[in-house]
Amino acid sequence: MAFGITAKAQTFAMNDGNILTGTIAGEVKTNDNSPVGFVNVMVKGTTKGSITTEDGKFQIRNIKEGTYTLIATYVGLQAQQMEVTVIAGQTSQINFVLPHSSQQLNEVVITEKRSMNKRPVSVGKIAINPLDMPQSMAIVGSEIIAEQQASKLSDVIKNVNGVALGTTRGSTSETFFARGYNLGANNIFKNGARSNSAVIPEASTLERVEVLKGSAALLYGNVSGGAVINMVTKQPKFEYGGEVSMRAGSFNLYKPIADVYGPITQNLAFRLIGTYETAESYRKGVESERFYVNPSLLYKLGSKTEILVQGDYLKNDFTPDFGIGSVGSRIPTNISRSAFFNTPWAYNKVEQTTASVNVNHQLNQNWKLNFVGSRQIFNRNYFSTERIQANAKGDWGRNLTRSKIAEDYYTGQLNLTGTAKTGSISHTLLVGADAESYLNTSHTFNLKTAYDSINILDPTKFIPRTDEPDSPIKSRTETPTYRFGTYIQDLISLSNKFKVLAGLRWSYQKVAVAKIYDVTSNEVTKSTTALTRYDRAFSPRIGVVYQPLTNTSFFASYSNNFTPNTGKDVYEQNLRPSIIDQYEIGVKNDLLKDKLSVNVTLYKVINNNLAQQAQFLADGVTINTDATIKEMTGQTTSDGVEVDLNGSIVSGLNFLAGYSYNFMRYTKTSGENGSYLEGERLVSNPAHTANATLFYTLQQTALKGLKVGVSGFYTGERNAGWNTAHVVKYQNDGTVARSLNYRLIPVTGFTTFDVSLGYSYKQLSLIGKLSNITNELNYLVHENYSVNPIPPRQFVTTVSYRF
Structure with missing residues (x-):
């Protein structure tokens, strides 16, 4: 089901060669009004498309004038589609509603995994498609955590390539090494906030663990050069x-x-x-x-x-x-x-x-x-x-x-x-x-x-x-x-x-x-x-x-x-x-x-x-x-x-x-x-x-x-x-x-x-x-x-x- 098409006037029109173009934008929600991230939204018959951000938003730019069919697809669900007219220099707004609750969608996602290059990490502070990011990143989701019966953070992190497990004095906590650097307290986060690493965290109840490899200094300041780990x-x-x-x-x-x-x-x-x-x-x-x-x-x-x-x-x-x-x-x-x-x-x-x-x-x-x-x-x-x-x-x-x-x-x-x-x-x-x-x-x-x-x-x-x-x-x-x-x-x-x-x-x-x-x-x-x-x-x-x-x-x-x-x-x-x-x-x-x-x-x-x-x-x-x-x-x-x-x-x-x-x-x-x-x-x-x-x-x-x-x-x-x-x-x-x-x-x-x-x-x-x-x-x-x-x-x- 889809509803709502409007057009907003813009102060300029984008130029694709000699052809003026417009933009299609909108959002995807469930029927209980929850935003749906990672939905594929494509313009039928073209290579143009987008993936919704975690808050359900999408935007497709540089579309030539004309009438198109917009298709929204999500794993395990029937595709939704609707016509939209693109006018040069304007943004056509279209909103989709998926006929399932957020709980049903979560259950559907378990059966199929989205590409790791299509899943932005919240530790990046902004929902950018990983294909657009000049940096390596990894996510270990709740499915792997449950299947491997992980209880400690090391049980999860051993699935992340390039991050090696170490130990501390008396084995009272775990430490990790990435790209040669010890990931101490400055590099461990919980829900985006810095967390103490002097105790082994509880991992069995985590939704996911995100790893942003390389430098994250711009986002978090005093971190080492190896990686940052965010427990969600x-x-x-x-x-x-x-x-x-x-x-x-x-x-x-x-x-x-x-x-x-x-x-x-x-x-x-x-x-x-x-x-x-x-x-x-x-x-x-x-x-x-x-x-x-x-x-x-x-x-x-x-x-x-x-x-x-x-x-x-x-x-x-x-x-x-x-x-x-x-x-x-x-x-x-x-x-x-x-x-x-x-x-x-x-x-x-x-x-x-x-x-x-x-x-x-x-x-x-x-x-x-x-x-x-x-x-x-x-x-x-x-x-x-x-x-x-x-x-x-x-x-x-x-x-x-x-x-x-x-x-x-x-x-x-x-x-x-x-x-x-x-x-x-x-x-x-x-x-x-x-x-x-x-x-x-x-x-x-x-x-x-x-x-x-x-x-x-x-x-x-x-x-x-x-x-x-x-x-x-x-x-x-x-x-x-x-x-x-x-x-x-x-x-x-x-x-x-x-x-x-x-x-x-x-x-x-x-x-x-x-x-x-x-x-x-x-x-x-x-x-x-x-x-x-x-x-x-x-x-x-x-x-x-x-x-x-x-x-x-x-x-x-x-x-x-x-x-x-x-x-x-x-x-x-x-x-x-x-x-x-x-x-x-x-x-x-x-x-x-x-x-x-x-x-x-x-x-x-x-x-x-x-x-x-x-x-x-x-x-x-x-x-x-x-x-x-x-x-x-x-x-x-x-x-x-x-x-x-x-x-x-x-x-x-x-x-x-x-x-x-x-x-x-x-x-x-x-x-x-x-x-x-x-x-x-x-x-x-x-x-x-x-x-x-x-x-x-x-x-x-x-x-x-x-x-x-x-x-x-x-x-x-x-x-x-x-x-x-x-x-x-x-x-x-x-x-x-x-x-x-x-x-x-x-x-x-x-x-x-x-x-x-x-x-x-x-x-x-x-x-x-x-x-x-x-x-x-x-x-x-x-x-x-x-x-x-x-x-x-x-x-x-x-x-x-x-x-």
Whole structure:
């Protein structure tokens, strides 16, 4: 069904050669007045067409005068069509209504996947067709998350080509590496707002995970050059429904999940998602308990304004686990995968609360205003032994670490997006500003760090202690940080084939002097010698897109970003920022009538001065063990290529695959004491990674609803430990001795395979997965002391009921 055709007078007429042309514009909604994104709208008998944005809008330019049939198609639905008359210099308005509710459309989309080059990512802040973007991006949707029974963010991200999993101290959280860069808290977002990465996020209840590869500095400011990850939680719906499920698996995993949604009034809808998880581990003595709840409300304030309020709360208790550690600076191969060397009382307790509001207001047909505000409170209470670094005989003197930290984020952003014309040239504009306030609170303790000695090769050699020492708080340190930025971006359509993306951001950051408080009197007892640091920078971006065919796009881009560095140098001064230049070229293809997407990207990233943990303290002799004390280590260069495949060639068959190569190394250092060796690959970065996942659901046979899936994931060779450094020593006779300090730990590559089998009948579904079916043994290594074996072969199953 379609309705409404009007024509608006324009002050100019576009000229296609010598022929005056007009424009067709409109929107697509369901019969419950919800906008429908990603609808194909084509002019019958021509190659002209468009795809609706997420808010249901479309526009087709450069149409010759005449009467045409406009066709709107959506997967699984009968095409809608209507005649429209185009007049030179005018815009003909036509609106479609699809005869299904938004709930029915969501169910239809599950059966067929839209091309990944036809799905804009919200992390891009503006709904631009990915074929028009000179940048690589990826989406992992709720279907893959459910089929693979993902519970952690790493379970989802392993499907994203070019992003490799790492680990952190004690395995208390996950970290990722993209294009050679560690994706820390600055690069992780939830619903478009920056999110803490010091806890493993709950992934089983996500709608999708978006990854914007390369530089996103223009949009978000202080991010690294690798990628940004945006977790999108599920939103309310204006029809009643939901799902309850129970997940169970190896090592006493139990996880009930509930999801309920529906209308409260005609204009107000809700959604409530919750899950509880308890599990033991293949690592003896390691246990975890998680509770997560995610409420949200959607209010439609008239026809032009929507207000989305979301919140979530995560409580996670996890046993800190440093794995099997290192022996003589090497990974021991004769220690059991399950061996555990921490104390029985060690704990890592985390609570994280997030609240956000997202307001969308349609100013008119072409312009939209968006506001996102959020607050996140993070608390971590940690007490454990630390750093398994045994000598060649296996002896390890266990030391203790106690920490209690809190982080309080306030973030806000305002974005104006829309389209405009200057003559025959079209513009898709983004103008915005963002601001953040961040307070980090940490504590020091009266604690004797030396605990006892054990032998990790021969546990009977020593009798380990089991008591928990007292650790009263001594002081509290508060460090505030303030950030602000403004930006403008314009996608300039010179023609249907040539487009230019240009943008500029101005960023400001203030890192104030930390204050140290006595916890008894709550008075400032000491100020550090650091000075308040102010940083300002412009970050430009320019890209060119050439589309010789409607489904093929070649692109090239350059971006520059200013990356503030956290922590202090050995003299307690706040670190200066790094400047990163990124070059990227690639091609995006949609083949076989959009059933197969094949994208290839090549890149070069140059960081003028990389901040790393300092090797030595200010005296140049004492080895530094504090991760917050850093140094500027020199220029790095990262070259690489990424290949992505994604599609659904036949009905019921969905697959995605990818391969990436990365070479990040030091390219310019001082060559003096403590500086790193040029040309050596940076630690924690594999040269090669690859992934492939295929799921097939039988459509027509007596076994209709039976689902079979196979996944494979490859992580190539990489180095752990620390990069090789120059060492300069002055001899007693005044001569200088130069040497290299080799502290690399080679780690071999590995491949794991998962198989899944499921069945759905009406509202009931059951799926099971056997992961790491070959029982591959390898390790995730943080520096040289947290050496954690990957999970062995294990089984997990989920039974679900939709209503």
